[in-house]
Amino acid sequence: MIRIESVTKRYADGTVAVDDLTLDIPDGSITVLVGPSGCGKTTTLRMINRMIEPSGGRILLDGQDLAQQPVTALRRSMGYVIQNAGLFQHRTIVDNIATVPRMLGWDRGRARERARELMDRVGLDATLAKRYPYQLSGGQQQRVGVARALAADPPVLLMDEPFSAVDPIVRKGLQAELLRIQSELGKTIVFVTHDIDEAIKLGNMIAVMRTGGHLAQYAPPDELLSAPADAFVEDFLGTDRGIRRLSFFTSAGLDVTATPIVTADADAAQIAERTLPELPYLLVTDADGKPLGWAKAEDLAPRTDAGDGASTEDGASTADLLPHGRPFVLGQDSLRDALDCAVLSPTGWAVAVDGTGKVVGVTSQETIATAIRGAHAGRATKPAEPDADAPDAADTSAAGPAQAPATDGPAPDAPDGDADAPVKAAR
Amino acid sequence: MNQYFDMPSDLQHSYVGLIGLHLQEALLPVLFGLLIALPLALVCSRFSWFYAPVLWVTTVLYAIPSLAFFVVLLDYTGDSTTTVMIPLTVYSLVLLVPAIVEGTRAVSPDTVAAATAMGFGSLRRFVQVELPIAVPAIMAGLRLAAVSSISLVSVGAIIGNEGALGNLLHDGQIYHRDPLIITSVVTTAVLAIVVDGLLVLAQVLLTPWQPHGRRAARRAARAAAVDEPAAPRDAVTDAVPAALEDAVR
Numbered sequence: 001m002i003r004i005e006s007v008t009k010r011y012a013d014g015t016v017a018v019d020d021l022t023l024d025i026p027d028g029s030i031t032v033l034v035g036p037s038g039c040g041k042t043t044t045l046r047m048i049n050r051m052i053e054p055s056g057g058r059i060l061l062d063g064q065d066l067a068q069q070p071v072t073a074l075r076r077s078m079g080y081v082i083q084n085a086g087l088f089q090h091r092t093i094v095d096n097i098a099t100v101p102r103m104l105g106w107d108r109g110r111a112r113e114r115a116r117e118l119m120d121r122v123g124l125d126a127t128l129a130k131r132y133p134y135q136l137s138g139g140q141q142q143r144v145g146v147a148r149a150l151a152a153d154p155p156v157l158l159m160d161e162p163f164s165a166v167d168p169i170v171r172k173g174l175q176a177e178l179l180r181i182q183s184e185l186g187k188t189i190v191f192v193t194h195d196i197d198e199a200i201k202l203g204n205m206i207a208v209m210r211t212g213g214h215l216a217q218y219a220p221p222d223e224l225l226s227a228p229a230d231a232f233v234e235d236f237l238g239t240d241r242g243i244r245r246l247s248f249f250t251s252a253g254l255d256v257t258a259t260p261i262v263t264a265d266a267d268a269a270q271i272a273e274r275t276l277p278e279l280p281y282l283l284v285t286d287a288d289g290k291p292l293g294w295a296k297a298e299d300l301a302p303r304t305d306a307g308d309g310a311s312t313e314d315g316a317s318t319a320d321l322l323p324h325g326r327p328f329v330l331g332q333d334s335l336r337d338a339l340d341c342a343v344l345s346p347t348g349w350a351v352a353v354d355g356t357g358k359v360v361g362v363t364s365q366e367t368i369a370t371a372i373r374g375a376h377a378g379r380a381t382k383p384a385e386p387d388a389d390a391p392d393a394a395d396t397s398a399a400g401p402a403q404a405p406a407t408d409g410p411a412p413d414a415p416d417g418d419a420d421a422p423v424k425a426a427r
Numbered sequence: 428m429n430q431y432f433d434m435p436s437d438l439q440h441s442y443v444g445l446i447g448l449h450l451q452e453a454l455l456p457v458l459f460g461l462l463i464a465l466p467l468a469l470v471c472s473r474f475s476w477f478y479a480p481v482l483w484v485t486t487v488l489y490a491i492p493s494l495a496f497f498v499v500l501l502d503y504t505g506d507s508t509t510t511v512m513i514p515l516t517v518y519s520l521v522l523l524v525p526a527i528v529e530g531t532r533a534v535s536p537d538t539v540a541a542a543t544a545m546g547f548g549s550l551r552r553f554v555q556v557e558l559p560i561a562v563p564a565i566m567a568g569l570r571l572a573a574v575s576s577i578s579l580v581s582v583g584a585i586i587g588n589e590g591a592l593g594n595l596l597h598d599g600q601i602y603h604r605d606p607l608i609i610t611s612v613v614t615t616a617v618l619a620i621v622v623d624g625l626l627v628l629a630q631v632l633l634t635p636w637q638p639h640g641r642r643a644a645r646r647a648a649r650a651a652a653v654d655e656p657a658a659p660r661d662a663v664t665d666a667v668p669a670a671l672e673d674a675v676r
């Protein structure tokens with residue numbers, strides 16, 4: 001564990017970059033420092049590997065005061081990734097990655113072998129090994145930066161806005177990659193960003209800092225969104241934090257119904273039987289149970305009645321289907337994803353699929369809203385009375401076949417409460 | 428043809444011998460200059476306050492006319508190649524020290540921070556990271572130093588027989604043998620061009636990590652232009668003949 005204890009940094013010109021900061025950074029998880037420009041994030045990060053020495057307070061690594069430790073050994077035990085990667089432009093990609101192992105005295109062959117292994121881990125093609133940094137895209141360079149930081153397998157990884165210089169799509173890919181790597185390696189990562197969305201996406205714990213180097217709030221992302229400590233944090237979080245918070249609520253236990261679902265060759269009786277009173281549409285699936293699209297019950301019925309012309313008619317009716325939109329994976333995606341699907345669906349109903357893409361049911365915006373209220377109520381009462389799961393129980397009582405994991409109120413939220421990297425990866 | 432390549436006996440050298448002497452007197456000082464400039468630049472990069480006085484001193488030395496330099500040195504080193512090479516070494520410093528210091532300073536702060544964070548000490552970082560990345564800037568300085576040194580050697584003719592191709596020019600004048608003047612001027616210019624070309628080749632070989640081609644060449648040229656010191660010196664290749672004429676007069 002990294003323990004930052006009443007640390008203050010005053011630069012020579014009198015600027016107080018960090019003011020009496022106390023922070024416990026847990027092992028094996030991602031802690032994000034976030035805040036507006038100039039609030040002291042980089043300064044804090046660099047005090048952890050002693051590129052900057054604190055003017056007051058101390059930092060402990062596993063109980064040992066950093067100031068007592070030899071600085072080079074300390075730095076080599078901490079990977080460091082920065083914006084624009086900071087690659088050595090005069091060295092090939094493998095040699096960039098092999099830098100720290102080489103300094104630690106590994107022979108060239110072993111260091112390069114390790115470098116190639118890491119290229120694979122961060123998703124870099126082996127053919128890039130002999131290239132120079134200028135021959136790589138920005139996103140690829142960032143991956144090299146991450147690989148280089150991981151080369152000597154340091155327990156701690158310090159990352160200073162590593163993904164802020166690449167375009168949003170590449171950034172998303174890199175974030176997902178980081179979560180994947182973290183779920184495999186379980187490093188202690190301190191991640192600096194000024195992007196609150198990135199913080200919420202990546203952080204197990206988030207430290208919001210405000211200008212002047214003060215800590216405004218230190219909490220897991222879910223708590224940050226639901227209970228911002230003050231107006232500054234609330235403002236920094238932005239306007240749609242309610243919606244964003246939904247990404248911490250699992251869709252496991254969401255009430256879905258399999259009733260208004262038919263295959264393309266359903267007959268009139270089936271169609272009549274499966275049409276819900278509140279939904280004039282039916283979801284049509286193929287023979288494998290994959291969704292094809294929505295159809296109005298009355299549009300579907302006459303065509304499938306048409307006897308020998310059925311197969312060609314089916315082709316035509318498939319083309320007439322309303323798009324089903326992006327389905328969500330029940331139990332894996334969050335309520336935010338489910339709500340998004342429902343909002344985007346032409347019928348207002350979201351399509352739930354299992355991990356293989358087979359439809360398990362559909363659900364309405366109203367049902368999702370009920371689940372959200374239930375989840376909120378469960379969350380709100382959880383800290384005070386852990387057993388107050390009545391709203392959840394009420395909510396899930398009506399659930400369909402997918403309710404199994406949600407027998408207990410706290411269970412659905414337990415995984416994303418805090419410090420669980422695999423859940424982050426799934427988000 | 429002989430009127431161009433028959434060397435007057437007072438030169439005590441064949442044509443080829445003169446070229447060898449000229450190159451030695453011109454390029455050894457640049458090499459010594461580089462060997463002195465590297466540690467100076469290292470100190471300047473560690474203690475940035477040191478750079479201003481170093482730059483000031485080298486610039487002041489650069490402003491001393493070579494003739495004055497020679498006159499002072501004659502008392503100590505006499506009519507020898509050393510007397511020519513010492514000023515040239517000093518002159519090369521004013522090009523090389525800034526080239527190295529500015530070149531290493533221009534290394535991206537991200538790269539420097541990354542190196543520091545990986546546990547590079549400042550000496551190791553200077554040698555393994557900053558210096559290699561500064562090679563293009565250093566080579567630009569080196570090219571200027573080499574070419575200007577080749578032009579300046581001829582001034583050695585003033586103090587006796589150590590001006591190499593400069594003495595040939597001088598002989599051409601006093602013996603009224605215009606072909607010798609042409610030989611001297613053309614040979615000096617060709618030497619400068621060839622040496623410069625070799626340095627460009629060396630840079631290409633030293634920096635496989637750089638995007639090559641016309642773009643790179645243009646960038647190097649711009650860097651060279653920036654590195655040119657304020658004090659006007661006839662350092663550029665096509666000014667070599669003019670410098671020779673001036674020096675001899």
Ligand SMILES: Nc1ncnc2c1ncn2[C@@H]1O[C@H](COP(=O)(O)OP(=O)(O)OP(=O)(O)O)[C@@H](O)[C@H]1O
Nearest residue numbers: 011013015017036037038039040041042043044194
């Ligand atoms: N070497 C320095 N000397 C003086 N002041 C400094 C120095 N480095 C940073 N500062 C100041 O300290 C404060 C915090 O700087 P820091 O780089 O830690 O901010 P940051 O949160 O990383 O900002 P950004 O998001 O822009 O990177 C700023 O006001 C900055 O101007």
Ligand SMILES: [Mg+2]
Nearest residue numbers: 041042043160
């Ligand atoms: Mg910063």
